[in-house]
Amino acid sequence: MENENAIVNNKELRLEVKNFNFYYGQVHALKNIDLLIERNKAVALIGPSGCGKSTLLRSMNRMHDLYPGNRYEGEMILYPEKLNIVSPKVDPLEVRMKISMVFQKPNPFPKTIFENVAYGLKIRGIKDKDLIAQKVQKSLENVGLWNEVKNRLNQSALGLSGGQQQRLCIARALATDPEIIVFDEPTSALDPIATAKIEELVNVLKKEVTIVIVTHNMQQAARVSDYTAFMYMGELIEFGETKNIFTRPSKKLTEEYITGHFG
Amino acid sequence: MLLRPKSRTIRNLKEFLIEKILFTTAFLAVVITVGIALTLFTEALPFFKSVTLKQFFGDKQWSPLFSDPHYGIWPLVTGTIVTTVIALCIAVPIGTIMAIFLSEYAHPKVREVIKPLLELLAAIPTVVYGYFALLFVTPLMQKFYPELSGFNMLGAGVVMGVMIIPYVSSLSEDAMRAVPMALREGSLAIGATKLQTSTQVVFPSAFSGITSAYILAISRAIGETMVVTIAAGMQPDFTLNPIRPAETMTAYIVQVSMGDLPHDSIGYKSIFVVGACLFLMTLFFNILGQLARKKFWKAY
Structure with missing residues (x-):
């Protein structure tokens, strides 16, 4: 795995999780996780509640830094920069500029639709109004929201439906050209139609950006991901191509989970 | 097990009584x-x-x-406005910054110590503030600016500002803390700093609550009596110059009502006229504040 060009099996690597451990205070929440994430692929993290999938996802965005007493151990190396994103020496801000996050519940800011998408650009100090407008339009087009909102960009984002709000949040994360977007159960608060739109979107987005998605819904994992990681009690049980995980899992625990014996 | 509901008539009577009691209480405030x-x-x-x-x-x-x-009436109006503006110039920025610190930056333990201490500021009797302004703050200012008269609006206004800091900080902090963590995370997750998150997401999201804090502070400053009576001098003066002594509407009411006034005298009647003006002024700012609150109202 120690490959200088970050090419594993002739594929381009984006993130390499190596012997990663995570502690909430004394609680050892993630144990020796190893995971390879390819560039412009979608990886689904599945497993029963409390298995650590969201914890792993939030580590990628350094969200745990917001709360005291949390500790990362091991490495998560972002390529091509070869940046260990969980190292205390690495500025969490730098990590979050490269890896954005979309949350479980849509969390648009109480600002206008335009301001929501432009936020990431403005906080990076971009002042060029034309550039911002251009980026906002492109991001909204990418999430399929442009035609729905182009005539009300200056209205509050809170007037949008839940599904639209979530796509707006994805546009907000997309506007700053991140290398990876991590999704924490992005459809759990949405109705089936809105869910279908988000899933469709993930399939489109992965052409341009690497995606990691936590989901409770195994059909969703099967529909949107190229690779699936099954986690259980803080450990990574099995990781492989999605079609293999769902048709012929190699571990008994994985099989029991995906056939609905627990979880 | 099947639970049988209690008698319907008794239940209805109870509901009826409770509703009436609640209504009466609310109505009392209006009356x-x-x-x-x-x-x-x-x-x-x-x-x-x-x-x-x-x-x-x-x-x-x-x-x-x-x-x-x-x-x-203008000298009393200017006196009230100048002292109020000075007080707000102190209380609004300091109170807001304190609120941001307490809500976004302070360690919970630090907050637990500072917040009650700060609220204690509001528990000090206003007469103490008045003499604090007259005997400490004004002499201190005179060291830097000897022309300052012993009674002046500046000292009174500054001390009044300190007095209303807790009104601003406490309510603003409550409003900011009520902003869901999800909004902060959403901002931080795309690379915003803590300061950017506090000022560009949390503060605007809480702004309707913060406006309420400002409205209360304004009403409090306009209506404040003791500090300005003691420290601003009781000489009505049509001036906007804060280093001059002046009299506010409230101070005039105190001054006049302390003397023996015949019931029908013009002095007696003037108390009510000034009181009515004060009432209208406070009402005006309250309505203005409510309008601002509506305009900036944000749901999250």
């Missing part, structure tokens, strides 16, 4: 306010039998008890 307003205005009206509106709004002097009386 009291209307009552006060009515008393003020009915007692104030006779004043205008002896003084014309032209005198009241046209004259620049207020000296209703002198042998050569003048009835221009």
Whole structure:
């Protein structure tokens, strides 16, 4: 795995999780996780509640830094920069500029639709109004929201439906050209139609950006991901191509989970 | 097990009684306010039998008890406005910054110590603040600026500002802490700093609550009596210059009502006129504040 060009099996690597451990205070929440994430692929993290999938996802965005007493151990190396994103020496801000996050519940800011998408650009100090407008339009087009909102960009984002709000949040994360977007159960608060739109979107987005998605819904994992990681009690049980995980899992625990014996 | 509901008539009677009690309580607040307003205005009206509106709004002097009386309200209005503005210049920025610190930056333990201490500021009797302004703050200012008169609006306003800091900080902090963590995470997750998150996401999201804090502070400053009576001097003066002594509406009411006034005298009536003006002024700012609150109201 120690490959200088970050090419594993002739594929381009984006993130390499190596012997990663995570502690909430004394609680050892993630144990020796190893995971390879390819560039412009979608990886689904599945497993029963409390298995650590969201914890792993939030580590990628350094969200745990917001709360005291949390500790990362091991490495998560972002390529091509070869940046260990969980190292205390690495500025969490730098990590979050490269890896954005979309949350479980849509969390648009109480600002206008335009301001929501432009936020990431403005906080990076971009002042060029034309550039911002251009980026906002492109991001909204990418999430399929442009035609729905182009005539009300200056209205509050809170007037949008839940599904639209979530796509707006994805546009907000997309506007700053991140290398990876991590999704924490992005459809759990949405109705089936809105869910279908988000899933469709993930399939489109992965052409341009690497995606990691936590989901409770195994059909969703099967529909949107190229690779699936099954986690259980803080450990990574099995990781492989999605079609293999769902048709012929190699571990008994994985099989029991995906056939609905627990979880 | 099947639970049988209790008798329907008793339940209905209970509901009826409770509703009426709740209604009466709410109605009482309205009745009291209307009552006060009515008393003020009915007692104030006779004043205008002896003084014309032209005198009241046209004259620049207020000296209703002198042998050569003048009835221009403006000196009291300017006195009130200048001290209020000075107080707000102190309380709004400091209170807001404190609120941001307490809500977004302070360690919970630090907050637990600072917040009650800060709220203690509001528990100090205002007469103490008054003498603090007169005997400490003003002499201190005179060291840097000797021309400052012993009674002045600046010292009184500054101390009044300190006094209302807790109103601003405490309510603003509550409003900011009520902003869901999800909004902060959403901002931080795309690379914003803590400061950017606090000022560009949390503060605007909480702004309607923060406006309420400002409204309360303004009402408090306009209505404050003791500090300005003691430290600002009781000389009505039509001036916007804060280093001069002046008299606010509230201070005038105190001054006049301390003397022996015949019930029908013009001085007695003037108390109610000034009181009514004060009432209208506070009402005006309250309505303005409510409008601002509506305009900036944000749901999250």
